[in-house]
């Protein structure tokens with residue numbers, strides 16, 4: 194963040210966004226670093242290409258300059274944005290450092306904000322954007338589809354995420370923290386508008402569709418992961434059915450095993466759990482538990498939990 198007046202040609206860029214043309218006296222312009230390609234505290238980085246794309250997406254986007262709930266939120270607007278390498282600067286893993294550098298303006302009436310910029314208090318920026326790809330550093334696949342976990346080590350290699358293919362940049366704002374060395378960027382990701390959703394939508398559209406090789410790979414990964422989840426679900430479902438059979442032996446002794454099988458076959462997991470609950474209530478009637486025993490004055494059995502875990 195630099196203290197800076199309007200530079201040559203910038204007024205024209207600002208006036209693209211205003212209803213009535215502003216003069217140099219009406220506005221205050223400043224520089225802000227929105228994000229970069231270094232691995233941040235969330236173990237995420239933007240790819241170099243993502244920064245190029247974000248430069249286009251952030252032009253004209255407004256940001257909140259004041260998070261004080263007592264005052265009306267003030268906004269600044271980005272009027273120029275570019276990605277740039279910084280000479281002789283490298284990321285923590287030794288790549289040439291690249292950042293997203295923006296110029297923004299506020300009305301010159303925002304004296305408090307301008308003062309806080311000039312004193313260096315407002316340093317940290319949070320951005321809101323959507324990305325299509327979150328690439329795992331270990332295997333190069335989408336982190337939501339691969340077995341690796343961000344922050345874990347795999348044979349001495351730390352798993353981090355590269356954010357790629359941004360689809361939308363919708364906000365930025367200053368985070369109320371005191372100036373600090375190596376102030377980072379906090380990101381809020383909103384996956385709405387994620388293209389993976391569109392792949393799914395297209396898949397279920399009922400119409401003929403063409404998918405790219407990359408989309409086919411994603412669909413195959415999703416399918417594989419769903420199959421695994423379905424297998425796990427089946428194990429869980431079977432355990433519920435077994436529990437129902439055990440409880441029914443007490444609560445519904447006249448019901449045949451066949452009828453029971455027919456009944457449980459078409460029930461969802463939620464319905465199976467409901468059935469277990471009502472069978473447990475019924476079993477409690479058949480096999481009195483502690484309150485009734487206690488009422489009978491048999492205090493020695495009040496800690497008897499034998500029937501609780503049938």
Ligand SMILES: [Zn+2]
Pocket residue numbers: 329330331332333334336339340341
């Ligand atoms: Zn992975």
